[in-house]
Amino acid sequence: MTSTDDSDRPVDHFESARNTALHHRDGGSCFRCRQGRCGQYAWAVEELGRHAGGRKLLRQLGFPLSCDDSIEEGQPR
Numbered sequence: 001m002t003s004t005d006d007s008d009r010p011v012d013h014f015e016s017a018r019n020t021a022l023h024h025r026d027g028g029s030c031f032r033c034r035q036g037r038c039g040q041y042a043w044a045v046e047e048l049g050r051h052a053g054g055r056k057l058l059r060q061l062g063f064p065l066s067c068d069d070s071i072e073e074g075q076p077r
Contacts, residue, residue, distance in 0.1 A: 021044045
């Protein structure tokens, strides 16, 4: 894998989403932001919402979460 390849490992997706969310906090932006919107940031919020640790980070960043956080990952619903 070269430095320009995208990783398919879940841990890399999570870390990328985490870094994106942290970079955008408090009104930050990136080179993908266009006219106040950022597809990368939208993806990051969605990706973080899939993981217990990501939901915790989103709450810390002030995102209201509508999902049921009482369900732990890996347990049947």
